[in-house]
Amino acid sequence: MLDAANTNDVGVETLLEVNNIEVIYNHVILVLKGVSLNVPKGGITALLGGNGAGKTTTLKAISNLLHSERGEVTKGSVKYRGTDVHDLDPADLVRKGVIQVMEGRHCFEHLTVEENLLTGYYTRTSGKAEMQRDLELVYNYFPRLKERRKSLAGYTSGGEQQMVAIGRALMANPETILLDEPSMGLAPQLVEEIFGIVKDLNEKEGVSFLLAEQNTNVALRFAHYGYILESGRVVMDGPAADLRENPDVKEFYLGMSEEGRKSFRDVRSYRRRKRWLS
Amino acid sequence: MPDSLLFGTEVVLNGLMAGVLYALVALGFVLIYKASGIFNYAQGVMALFAAMTLYGIMVGQVPFAHLINAIFGTHIHHFGWEVPAIIAIVLTIAVMVLFAWLVQQYIFRHLVGQEPIILFMATIGLAYFLEGVADLMWGSEIKALDVGLPQGGSFWIEENTQWMGMGNENFYGFFLDQLDLIATVIAAVLVIALVAFSQYTKQGRAMRAVADDHQAALSVGINLNFIWVLVWSVAGFVALVAGIVWGSKSGVQFSLSLIALKALPVLMLGGFTSIPGAIVGGLIIGVGEKLFEFAIGPLVGGATENWFAYVLALLFLVFRPQGLFGDKIIERV
Structure with missing residues (x-):
């Protein structure tokens, strides 16, 4: 179960194959120490872990946004549909169908909601009619954005900005969306709403997701398969349903334990004694 | 109508014309600042460089003639042919696009x-480099640029405004320079085109x-490199237009690069991020300094045009730092 190179579901096409990658920032800071994972077509794959575990770095290594942050993949490979993506720039990847929705939304604040969505169409060349059709599709999933289409994105609420960010990615007609921390800073109700839409998009539009999330509870309810990262390594992976029932996951990430609540100090020492990877 | 009122009106009109020229330079700053956050100190020198290149191509001057003559002891200066203005302008635009690409490829990429201050310093370096190259290429003497823009006062306006004197014997109609009028039309077209481009096209939106x-x-x-080359090209084009207008007015000379300093208060007034702001800011400064000189100047011994704009800019910095039309500083709490 610890060998991530195993495919998750036999018989399902693998879109994205991350093979033992190592990422170094600024030539010195080793952030990922050999991460491997697979994203099957039509699935929602969750990438879980705490702050600094390497979730965002993994996503950026895939979408090639690392370069602009002085990060570099020094070992391993990332393959999309069997071809290595290492030398492609982010625009090429978007054209290939992989787009990232960044952590913290990153809307274009001084553009209106609708203009934000239209920027997602930048790499496409299929004409105005199709653009209009896709725009309607996005508004179908996010009716609230249609009401606010003329307001500056900077003035919309956090939830609406998250919707803009996802909608903008949808406009690129992606096959795979790398969704980074969609729950960040949102009320529980909104988190449910956003995840519900992600599930909808997955089922109805056939978009595959690789989802980085700290909110393990929600992520495991909506995802099909999960990987757990800890300080730059995959320490555990499995079908979401199994992970939910795993006693370690329950204790460390879901905050449930048969012995009741533990103090942070106890957890730390317990963890030191019992490593998942040893 | 009394003399002073008529004269005042003429002062305002001439102020508007001067303002248009300031605005033209300020526009180039705004374009680059908006798209890349770089305050391009070299914008004024770009106008000089563009005007020099245009002149050099038009009269068929040999590039680096002085240098070549100094090294090889030859006496070459001109190819002996002259290029029509319109073709020379097209060639100059090509040079500015090439320049934009070089700047992006070898500096800003x-x-x-990096920190804004580092980018700013890079543009200062660029400004002096460009000034040096322009000097080496075309020499430092003042050149009379004539691309066929009409010069001198407009008789048509003088004749057709004579009635406004309403019996005033001293009034012969308003005096407006034809070149200033043309510059106004050019600036208006340029601004409308730029606004339309950035608001309604795909590349403008990406910008x-x-x-x-x-x-x-x-x-x-979005391909950042492509967008930045595009922005620098557009800024180069705006610099060329400013260079043509200023060059036709007062000759192509190195003091042209100093008009960049006049554009600073315009930007503080209009806001660094607004194209309409650059225009309105330019007009306010133009009219303001002329009117101030006309009304207050005699009381304080004149020469107020040199400092009026900067004092106005200072006031704006204190009370409205984002300028009249600058982007609102969006901050959600």
Whole structure:
């Protein structure tokens, strides 16, 4: 179960194959120490872990946004549909169908909601009619954005900005969306709403997701398969349903334990004694 | 109508014309600042460089003639042919696009993500480099640029405004320079075109997106390098227009690069991020300094035009730092 190179579901096409990658920032800071994972077509794959575990770095290594942050993949490979993506720039990847929705939304604040969505169409060349059709599709999933289409994105609420960010990615007609921390800073109700839409998009539009999330509870309810990262390594992976029932996951990430609540100090020492990877 | 009122009106009109010229220079600053966050100190020198290149091509001057003559002891100066203005302008535009590409490829591509002050210093270096190259290439003497723009007062306006004197014997109609009028028309067309471009086209939208958030622009597949070359090209084109107008008015000379300093208060007034702001700011400064000189100047011994704009800018910095039309500083709490 610890060998991530195993495919998750036999018989399902693998879109994205991350093979033992190592990422170094600024030539010195080793952030990922050999991460491997697979994203099957039509699935929602969750990438879980705490702050600094390497979730965002993994996503950026895939979408090639690392370069602009002085990060570099020094070992391993990332393959999309069997071809290595290492030398492609982010625009090429978007054209290939992989787009990232960044952590913290990153809307274009001084553009209106609708203009934000239209920027997602930048790499496409299929004409105005199709653009209009896709725009309607996005508004179908996010009716609230249609009401606010003329307001500056900077003035919309956090939830609406998250919707803009996802909608903008949808406009690129992606096959795979790398969704980074969609729950960040949102009320529980909104988190449910956003995840519900992600599930909808997955089922109805056939978009595959690789989802980085700290909110393990929600992520495991909506995802099909999960990987757990800890300080730059995959320490555990499995079908979401199994992970939910795993006693370690329950204790460390879901905050449930048969012995009741533990103090942070106890957890730390317990963890030191019992490593998942040893 | 009394003399002073008529004279005052003429002062305002001439102020508007001068303002248009300031605005033309300020526009170039705004374009680059908006799209890349770079305050381009070299904008004024770009106008000089563009005007020099245009002149050099038009009269068929040999580039680096002085240098070649000094080294080889030859006496070459001109190719002996002259290029029509319109073709020379097209060639100059090509040179400015090439310049934009070089600047992006060899300077700013390597400075992505650096502090604004470092980018600013790079543009200062660029300004002096460009000034030096322009000097080497075309020489430092003042050149009379004539691309066929009409010069001198407009008789048509003088004749047709004579009635406004309403019996005043001293009034012969308003005096407006034809070149200033043409400059106004050019500036208006340029601004409308630029606004339309940035608001309604795909590349314009991408340009504004890049201005807002580099990372996000990258993530949706916008090619940053391409957008920046595009922006520098457009700024180079605006510099060329400013260079042509200023060059036709007062000759192509190195003091042209100093008009960049006059554009600073315009930007503080209009806001660094607004194209209409650059225009309105330019007009306010133009009219303001002429009117101030006309009304207050005699009381304080004149020469107020030298400092009026800067004092006005200072007041704006204190009370409205984003300028009249600058982007609102969006801050959600």
